[in-house]
Amino acid sequence: MNKKTMRLSQILSSHTFASYADVVNSFSEKDLCLIAQMKRFFECTEADRSFANALNDDSGKHDVRKRMRDIGIAFEPQALAPLWKQPDKASRYWDWVFDGKDTLKIDGDLEADLKTHPMLHLWAAWLRARTQMVNTNASDVPDTEMIRRFHAWRQRRIAATQSELGHYADQIDHPIFAFELSKGCSMSCAFCGFSSEKLSAVFDDTPENRRLWSQIVRDGYAMFGDAACGALCYYATEPYDNAHYLDFIKDYKMITGAVVCTATAAPLHDPAWLRRLIRFYREGPDPWPRISVLSLPILRKIHDTYSPDELRDVTLLLQMKNAPRMKAKSGRTRHYKNEHLGGLKIPKGAAFIPQGSIACVSGFLVNMVDKTIKLVSPCYASNQWPHGYREFAKTTFEDAKSYRAAIEKMVETHMPENPLPDSRLAFRDDLRFENQPNGFLLLSPNKKHHIGGHPVFKEIGAIVDKGTYSYRQVMESLLKNDTSMVDIDLSLKMLYDKGLLDETNTAR
Numbered sequence: 001m002n003k004k005t006m007r008l009s010q011i012l013s014s015h016t017f018a019s020y021a022d023v024v025n026s027f028s029e030k031d032l033c034l035i036a037q038m039k040r041f042f043e044c045t046e047a048d049r050s051f052a053n054a055l056n057d058d059s060g061k062h063d064v065r066k067r068m069r070d071i072g073i074a075f076e077p078q079a080l081a082p083l084w085k086q087p088d089k090a091s092r093y094w095d096w097v098f099d100g101k102d103t104l105k106i107d108g109d110l111e112a113d114l115k116t117h118p119m120l121h122l123w124a125a126w127l128r129a130r131t132q133m134v135n136t137n138a139s140d141v142p143d144t145e146m147i148r149r150f151h152a153w154r155q156r157r158i159a160a161t162q163s164e165l166g167h168y169a170d171q172i173d174h175p176i177f178a179f180e181l182s183k184g185c186s187m188s189c190a191f192c193g194f195s196s197e198k199l200s201a202v203f204d205d206t207p208e209n210r211r212l213w214s215q216i217v218r219d220g221y222a223m224f225g226d227a228a229c230g231a232l233c234y235y236a237t238e239p240y241d242n243a244h245y246l247d248f249i250k251d252y253k254m255i256t257g258a259v260v261c262t263a264t265a266a267p268l269h270d271p272a273w274l275r276r277l278i279r280f281y282r283e284g285p286d287p288w289p290r291i292s293v294l295s296l297p298i299l300r301k302i303h304d305t306y307s308p309d310e311l312r313d314v315t316l317l318l319q320m321k322n323a324p325r326m327k328a329k330s331g332r333t334r335h336y337k338n339e340h341l342g343g344l345k346i347p348k349g350a351a352f353i354p355q356g357s358i359a360c361v362s363g364f365l366v367n368m369v370d371k372t373i374k375l376v377s378p379c380y381a382s383n384q385w386p387h388g389y390r391e392f393a394k395t396t397f398e399d400a401k402s403y404r405a406a407i408e409k410m411v412e413t414h415m416p417e418n419p420l421p422d423s424r425l426a427f428r429d430d431l432r433f434e435n436q437p438n439g440f441l442l443l444s445p446n447k448k449h450h451i452g453g454h455p456v457f458k459e460i461g462a463i464v465d466k467g468t469y470s471y472r473q474v475m476e477s478l479l480k481n482d483t484s485m486v487d488i489d490l491s492l493k494m495l496y497d498k499g500l501l502d503e504t505n506t507a508r
Helices: 003-012 020-025 029-047 049-054 058-070 077-085 087-098 108-116 118-131 145-171 207-229 245-256 271-282 296-305 400-414 456-466 471-479 485-497
Strands: 177-180 290-293 315-318 363-367 372-378 389-396 432-436 439-443 448-452
Touching: 020 118, 029 049, 029 058, 029 077, 029 118, 029 296, 029 315, 049 058, 058 077, 077 087, 077 118, 087 108, 087 118, 108 118, 145 207, 145 372, 145 400, 145 485, 177 207, 207 245, 207 400, 245 271, 290 296, 296 315, 372 400, 389 400, 432 456, 439 456, 448 456, 456 471, 456 485, 471 485
Parallel strands: 177 363, 290 315
Antiparallel strands: 363 372, 372 389, 432 439, 439 448
């Protein structure tokens, strides 16, 4: 085994990385050049059916090779042939890449392909390394009552998301801040999961606004410490719409040390702007920005405009119609039929169902134009929550002082450590209740919660399912049956801490 193979084998094993920079630094410049080209090749095969079909068509091979050369791909398609010539083998390859197995445990057939097609080994190591990064942002967090309340609330929201969204919850990292630097969005994407309004205003780079922005960022960091590093400066907005977007995110980095993420659907509006954004992230390096690609012609233009190396760390989200990437069934697409959302067909009886939200924040959604703050967390889109996030509270602010006061008030009012005596007790709105002999069952779209082990649970389940009684009334009703107050309190606390109870009513 040569040195390069040994290094790739180490990456493919149990090694973890503290940052994206560690991932990049694990590969040579030559390897990174090939990785960037392979990334582009797979973007073409995934999105462009004519390109993929031509790989196996002798009459089309000349055109494929010319297109590859034109967009900076120097290797021959044969270098990755097993992935597009033998679908069964390709499936085994992807399973091996993502299931965490060591290179020594692969089957002999696939191992032989890795030896004769070394770029497959390199691509596997790159993908595995990216999935093995460890998030270490929230190491320095103040120990205050407010932080303890917020942390417990956020843990309940994460538990609720895992219960409701199942498979898709693994892809959500629950940042605590999203700042919108404009009102509305210029892109009007047909699949917008937030049903963004048309762009009407931006948060201008005036001295007054810059001071407000800097103080708001400082206050967020002062209140939440490194947890505030989990942030983004867009949501139902397009970063390109604010001409000073890059200046604002540079401020965030200067104050907190955090590099916020960026997703844009405007990669061709001003290539100089995107290149400045890419250079900012390349300093880390960091795996941003992300680009939503709205059509095949746009993808081809992107590849014509930017080199493979420029887009090495940039994820292209292939959002064109019928692309394998499934659109979220929320916002504008909530009433679409599944076949109009693109993506691969979901087998009957599959372990997960199509994603119903593009929301990620479990915390504060702040619009700097309207000066509004919403307390939100992800959920499946529904009539009640059409944009794929639950709203627990909403308020406004006028200046930095009132902003901080509003955040503190939200935590105090809407994040109690236990259900409030006069708050209505009900199960989370996505849960279905079923009586059981020794307790009850709560069914979410993706998970079964068996609640039992003590006689009190059967009584609690029946009364909470009605959704009409307050915490105080539930206690009084059950105490009449000679049920222990301690048993009732501990049982309700357990349901609360697991995120199974509805907490949106505290905002009503």
